[in-house]
Amino acid sequence: MALRFSSTGLMVDDKNSLHFPLSFFDCVLRGVGQVMLQNNSYTGLLFLIGIFYNSPLFGAAVVLGTVVSTATAMLLGVDRALVRAGLFGFNGGLVAIALLYFLQPDLLTWACVVFAAACSTIFMAALLNLLKVWNIPALTAPFVFTSLCFFLATARFGRLESTHLLPTAGLPKAVTVEGLVTASTVVEGLFNGIAQVFFQGNVITGVIFAVGLVIGSRLACVTALAGSLTGLLVAWGMGAAEPAIRSGAFGFNSVLVAIAFGAVFFVVDRLSIAYTLLATIAAAVVFASVSAALEPLGVPALTLPFVLVTWMFLLASPIFPGLARRGIS
Amino acid sequence: MALRFSSTGLMVDDKNSLHFPLSFFDCVLRGVGQVMLQNNSYTGLLFLIGIFYNSPLFGAAVVLGTVVSTATAMLLGVDRALVRAGLFGFNGGLVAIALLYFLQPDLLTWACVVFAAACSTIFMAALLNLLKVWNIPALTAPFVFTSLCFFLATARFGRLESTHLLPTAGLPKAVTVEGLVTASTVVEGLFNGIAQVFFQGNVITGVIFAVGLVIGSRLACVTALAGSLTGLLVAWGMGAAEPAIRSGAFGFNSVLVAIAFGAVFFVVDRLSIAYTLLATIAAAVVFASVSAALEPLGVPALTLPFVLVTWMFLLASPIFPGLARRGIS
């Protein structure tokens, strides 16, 4: 299997393509896997199993969104290697699951899912072009901004009805509740933190995701668990509310940051581990900030903290000569 | 008439210049025309007639703003070809009309108009330099940010008094009112959508603007009407409030996006028409989002949705090899 790094810094697989529709099916599964930066169809399959286990509705949504955004990229003639690696799928899949999580699952919402997934492909292409100047990837930014756009639009569009979740997307101010954090908070929070990457508040789903990561890369699984734990401990130490810690709300951005820096972008050594730890802690703090900043608008932070922290730490890395970025030789 | 495309992607006219003050007058008219991306002094003249028809106050404001920003660019020694094409006029004209629309027309406001129009020229130059990395134009971004800056400052500056329009610049949440949309809503909304590009809620002014577009480019006129209709239909379909639809509020950003993609930046073919349609629909959704996001601050969306959608779809276009951008080759 011939691997190379694309201009976006993400892994691209150049092996001979499968025949249609098997090749398309492979693209979609890799797209699901790329949500946690894994260009691996088996990992994607396990993520899907984890989601369907918790909710067939969300499972169907993530499949539809990934299919639409991948197909849009193909119709618009995007470079095959990028599409095949799933890079035009994962944002569509996440947009779909976000819209169904926060909006009522009626016909109009499904139509919005199709439109939004197509737009996420345009957004991805725009960011590829914008960010190639600094050689940094788009990450989940297309998902974040496309989703926020639709959530905000519900204020003007009378037929878009939100579920009860959107107004409380901002988490409540904590009273000092440190005594209430128990072993079960930590164990549930640890796996919920991984499951929340796909909006799944389900410990078993978190475990299935972890198994999916092991298949893609053992290092990715270890860093994901370490990231979830770090986010949880920072939130606990700073006096966040126990239900928020248990739900994994402070974990999922740290999970993604930990995978990105600990298992994808840098060669592992002492300096990169310290750098990854700093970024992972920062992700938990930035999650608190972004969710507070968006609270007056009644919209959630999604993975915006992951995007901001990863962009910042990647942009900074060329100034620090000791950090060895992978695939740049 | 020798036309070429400047580094900003907007048309620049290289013909021999007229003598002063006729040449300056020509720059100002082209500046007014450039509000709808038309480098044509007759189009600019008809836009002015349309504005004066509705309100001599706004007509005087747009002339003053365009004159000040164009003169500032000349004093600072900006490349003549850019100034002659009206590229340093249209943001000043729009800033002036926006300040007089939302602030009381007293002496201090007129002083602010002069200062703000001069600042719009600095802003335009900054964006020319910033965006040349990706070869995309500044559009009306200098107008949007300069205007928002002054509207927000009214909260601190006791002598800047807003008209009654600013606090209600965010449109009310719609109840489902689809039954109330009639043929008159559609016809008025269609032309108001064009008139609102200059803050004019007047059907006749919209018709005069459409005639001005025909003079510049028949294609621009057709796409403008199609854009206004698309924005209106999206808003209707999503359950927006009837008065907002009738006022053209959901139209003017789609009008500008439709002109940009349908008549200026791309060669017209099947793919570019589909791309333009997608962008025009997106502009209506983004208008709903941006106006909702700015509502807590009591400031309007202006043409920010047009700017954001056009930048995104232009940035994305080089990734899609089937889309043929004009004037590059």
Add this chain to the structure above:
Amino acid sequence: MALRFSSTGLMVDDKNSLHFPLSFFDCVLRGVGQVMLQNNSYTGLLFLIGIFYNSPLFGAAVVLGTVVSTATAMLLGVDRALVRAGLFGFNGGLVAIALLYFLQPDLLTWACVVFAAACSTIFMAALLNLLKVWNIPALTAPFVFTSLCFFLATARFGRLESTHLLPTAGLPKAVTVEGLVTASTVVEGLFNGIAQVFFQGNVITGVIFAVGLVIGSRLACVTALAGSLTGLLVAWGMGAAEPAIRSGAFGFNSVLVAIAFGAVFFVVDRLSIAYTLLATIAAAVVFASVSAALEPLGVPALTLPFVLVTWMFLLASPIFPGLARRGIS
């Protein structure tokens, strides 16, 4: 003393380094001086004296923050010339003083100071890489965004307690109070405007800072005073509240803009003086806007207006051939 301009447009000193720990001490003092764009250790020393005069707590904070961010840059292997010029110190120093100004000075806050100062170094590196495309400096952006991040996070982190100052960081809407501005308002406002660059509302501290500037550059001192006066007069003319004018709130951003354009980035001539004046006025207006925009979130504008106005006017300058930027030959 061999001076050159670095790629960031800020002065870099290439003279032979002193021996550790004297050289480190020198870096820290230069870092304090760089808050007002002065690469001069004596200027930094006088700034420290001014701060300690007003508050030993803030003095200790600025030393700790500058030490941590400078040391982090050294550990990560940043180019020595940049560190030696204090460019990796000033944001850490400002972050530290901001956190102690707005948060209770308990152990957790001091831990946050250390973490935030380290993060400001990563942020500085990220902006160096991001902005080198346009050859513009990072200024105090790392300080602004790192600080805002922690202030916003207090809403989620029960153990981060704010002082009484944070909720009123947005200044009250002025009633027209022009009659109340007296000579003492102007004199106090003038020096408070300089002192507020370091959050010090103290006239004597402002005078000590001015003396520090004279040591670094007489021109910097003159432009700083002119900038403070301009900001004050704009606020007065626009009807800002007298206590806000007296406190220097409308001055400190204009002070920094005036130093940057009047004494650092451009060769002084008639055109650059006019350009500097325009930028200085704009800074006062943008301060009013930004503080109003951030009021719903209960966080202060800090030096964000300085950063935005300086970036804009620097980005625009290459389009205006009459403006001669220093150090580019």
